[in-house]
Amino acid sequence: MTPDAPPVILDFDDSVLPLAPNELRFDLQSWQESIRFGCTLREFARLRDFLSPMLPHEPGVTFLGSGDYHHVTVLLLDGQAVRNRAPVDLVVCDNHPDNMRYPFGIHCGSWIYHASLMEHVRHIHVVGISSSDIAGKHAWENRLTPLFQKKLTYWSVKQSARWLDVLGLSECRRNFSSPDALLSAFLPYLQRSRQVYLSLDKDVFHPEEARTNWDQGAFRREHVRSIIELCAKRLAGMDVCGEASAFRHAGWFKRFLSRLDGQETPDPSSLEAMRSAHQSLNQRILAWLEAGRR
DSSP states (O other): OOTTOOOEEEESSSOOOOOOTTOEEEEOGGGHHHHSSEEOHHHHHHHHHHHTTTSOSSOOOEEEESGGGGGGHHHHHHHHHHHOOSOEEEEEEOSSOOOBOOTTSEETTTHHHHHHTOTTEEEEEEEEEOSGGGSGGGGGGBOOHHHHTTOEEEEEESOOOTHHHHTTOGGGEEEESSHHHHHHHHHHHHHTOSSEEEEEEGGGBOTTTOOOSSOOOOBOHHHHHHHHHHHGGGEEEEEEEOOOOOOOOSSHHHHHHHHHTTOOOOOHHHHHHHHHHHHHHHHHHHHHHHHHHO
């Protein structure tokens, strides 16, 4: 990733406020209904074909908007493969494993499986999981292929995922009592990675740090800052999602699924203040990245 590349905003939902005078902003709001939360693989391929010629060859940090668009990371990883065939470790800071079963295509909670199929993705670390998505009662919902292939590791806080031991996959789970303990164990792994693609969903943050549309984790700003600064000089790419966003799907099916997943819709009266707080946090993220490159 070129150090002086401008930030890129994929503007699906008008949630990312201005970040820099030289930012590159692409209006994708006509895609919001079809892509948000999830879509068919055919629709996802259409978005890929639309975006590919638009994006710069060496983009800066890409901001995706709501966490409902986290699956778009797969398209950015695909573009990274075209630019540079060197293997990457995918580090995902997220309160959820994003490795759940979704039979209707791809969605924001299932994209890790699709990323694991990419040859240039060497290993995937999902860091900061506090969600019950990896608890025993939800074990059947997790895609097992990336885990059996030893290509995916869950790094969690107070979510043990002991069901993986029964499957002989104990090495795929690392559970800790606190974010501090997790980072103490994870950062040495990160130091050994030659090239990293970093994907940050701000639902990994404690709600006091940033409020998102989803249930949230326990990370504080210093935890994410440590990760960004450590891998800054080895980044093949980076994206950020988790902005405050409100949207009512036209179709009943996505409305039903998003409610089933426990998604929260911010009060419209508080959106402006929430987005302003996210703007400040996004600018800090850019500053952490710059500090790590020095």
